[in-house]
Amino acid sequence: MRKKGLLETMMNGPVARTSHSQVVGELGRAIVAGEFPVGATLPGDADLEARFGVSRTVLREAMKTLAAKGLVVPRARIGTRVTAKTQWNLFDSDILTWHFAVGVDEQFLVHLSEIRLGFEPQAAALAARHASEADINQMMLLAVAMGDPAHTPETLALADLRFHLSVIDAARNPFMRTVGSLIEAALAGIFKLSSPAADHIKIGDVAASHMRIVEEIRRRDEDGARRAMETVIRVGRSRLTDTLAQKRP
Structure with a gap:
């Protein structure tokens, strides 16, 4: 499926998405909006699986995607933590889209x-x-x-x-x-x-x-x-x- 550009997304809304992209998109927007502020630890796997109705495999792949964008970092025995905004890849089109989505x-x-x-x-x-x-x-x-x-x-x-x-x-x-x-x-x-x-x-x-x-x-x-x-x-x-x-x- 072709990925929409930022302008198309703003004009027409997002396309139908996979479970993976849905989790990435919702968590990404929540992080950018400050629902999960810098330094906060994301809820555990069980809570996020229940929130999104996805398998642990899908959830962990979504976390890898968010980590690649610089938004989160996994910590052993601590959990997945939201990184400082200076670590976010603002050249990433998804992160830019989420900024516009939340204002x-x-x-x-x-x-x-x-x-x-x-x-x-x-x-x-x-x-x-x-x-x-x-x-x-x-x-x-x-x-x-x-x-x-x-x-x-x-x-x-x-x-x-x-x-x-x-x-x-x-x-x-x-x-x-x-x-x-x-x-x-x-x-x-x-x-x-x-x-x-x-x-x-x-x-x-x-x-x-x-x-x-x-x-x-x-x-x-x-x-x-x-x-x-x-x-x-x-x-x-x-x-x-x-x-x-x-x-x-």
Whole structure:
């Protein structure tokens, strides 16, 4: 079964899951939400088997999955303990999904934009160096498609994601592609809290700013591509923080 991305999960809800993924998902969300706080020991096997109605084998495999994500660590004669948040793999798409499921704050979303600023402008610069003409034409088609006035918040977010991942791919750096879940998480936050899709003028501005990135890549201007990508990320962050400020009491 194909694993849904974060945006799809937010839009359509999770797909039907196996017993293993159900246990991982429910315990993961509970840990992220603080039901089991950092340093706490999870209930014993018998209690968790009763809670989820699964076998011990399924439960232990689920614990291995959570441990691989950095959320828990087994301790002999003590039990399975929730680790410090600094140990969690925030690049993991499941952990990002659980954060959005239980609610994220402005600081979380700002942190996402900061890490994007750390690598996406460089990806744009690398794309200016390495992208083929076919890559550039595809990026321009994706940027133009973002200006469709018929976009809903959901379809605009997906179009945005496709564009940014195309830039990452054109960078020709395999390490860049592995952090695509962070881009998806950031765009999911914008989709959920401050999508420009309701304003056709803003949609036009969004498309134009993304087309500017492609134009700099086409000119093979690495510094220009870097600056254009930085502008897009900073504008998105400003729109998000302004929206959150308006919602505060």
